[in-house]
Amino acid sequence: MSHAFAMGDYGFYVWSAVAVFFIVLLIDTLAPLARRRRNLRELRARLARQENRRRPGTPPSNESDA
Amino acid sequence: MRPGSTSAACAALLRRDLTLAWRRRGDIALPVLYAVIVATLFPFALGPDPALLSRIAGGVVFVTVLLAILLSLDQLFRADIEDGSMEQLMLAPQPLALLVAMKILAHWITAALPLIVVAPLLAGMLRLPPEAMPVLVAALLLATPLLSLMGAVLVALTAGTRRSGMLLALMLLPLCVPVVIFAAGAVAAAQEGLPWIAPIAWLGAGLALALVLAPLACAAALRIAMDT
């Protein structure tokens, strides 16, 4: 099995190519998920702030924990 | 020419742009000075070997001219957008594409023509063989309007943004790759005594296409970018 992984003398090149492929696509997969989550969080914080302004009696909430 | 007709409007716009450029003569000299500086730096970086210099002369001159034009392109519509005359042009009854073409023509006369004048001088300093010189000038005469036209479309697209010099360079690079290839290729072919008419003809075909399409695209791009 280790013979198959060695890829002749070209193991470094083949496995580097595979690694680049997966790393780039992994970043490409995770970035939009994080962006959507951040967008939703910011939006929720904004709505909470608007809600507070409408009812001034409640204490102002922190932006980040909304 | 009746006042208010399209041709009168175009002539007036061209005269206005040229007058404005003439009042700020120092700005015209800047791209030329820039080209001279860049071309002078190459022998210092590569050594004064005549054989090496004459081999790279054509390419260096084209890249230098391209960068100098890029430097001046940023100013193409900026003043008109800032003082509001671009809105007036867009509201004018004359076709915007023609008016924009006049602005591009004025830009080519003020920015590219001086560069074409000094280009043989720079090429001579870099030891370009004299027999390749007419081909260099012919290639520049076809390549610089092409660059002005294509650059104008991209400048129009960035019209609605803040400062955008680097972005303009990034956007222009893919467009000018064929121009540089054919223009420098023609000079290289002439230098080696090969037929150089084919790349010149390709440049001419590109220019004919750009003359028709670029002003239309430029007008459309301005309407998109200025749409508020």
Added chain:
Amino acid sequence: MANWVPLWLHRLGSPPVFYRFAGAVRPWALGLALVLGAVALYGGLFVAPADYQQGDAYRIIFIHVPSAWMSLFIYGAMAVAAFIGLVWRIKIAETVAMESAPVGAAFTFITLVTGSLWGKPMWGTWWTWDARLTSELVLLFIYLGVIGLYHSFEDRRQGARAASFLVLVGAVNVPIVHFSVNWWNTLHQGSTVRLLGPSHIEASMLWPLLTMMAATKLYYIASLFARARADLVASESGKGWVRDLLAGRTGNDPA
């Protein structure tokens, strides 16, 4: 054709419908892409026999060539979406065009890096001004220009329209660049090593290649939908459906 297809496409142009559709399709597309990709890589890296000239180094083909196909395919898809967005001013088409650009740039980058990793053992150099590699580099610059122009506008929709226009300019330009670079390469007698390996591809090499092609297409759909969802949440933030989403009134979509 039954008329529910145009009707369905029309409804898909509405942001909330697209958001829900994309959210439903994305996990399936991503999962299927992973399964197909794993099968293709197993077939390509372990099952297919070594090439008689290039040895095992040719196995990079199973990543390099599908990525190169995707870099062009995504540009085509982006150009179609940009055209639709510009002509009919459909917001979803603009979003699809703009969110396709980073995926296309990622595949173009993979193509360049893997091409370089393939070139080192085969040509003895990391980079050569081969016509195809050079065209791919120019394509990367076009993608970066589109992304840069989109983000340089304060107003997102205006930026999307300007960048869509640039996409169409680039679509005219790409074939011209490819032609001129080919001409330039023959003029300068560059290296003429064929990158695509053997002209006669055996079945044991072909099926992993085609499977990988399907996997990358599915991956593109998954990534595009994830990006479009992220973008829609921000650009539609003032609309009622996003507020409903936040309040959890649609139920099925926890943030």
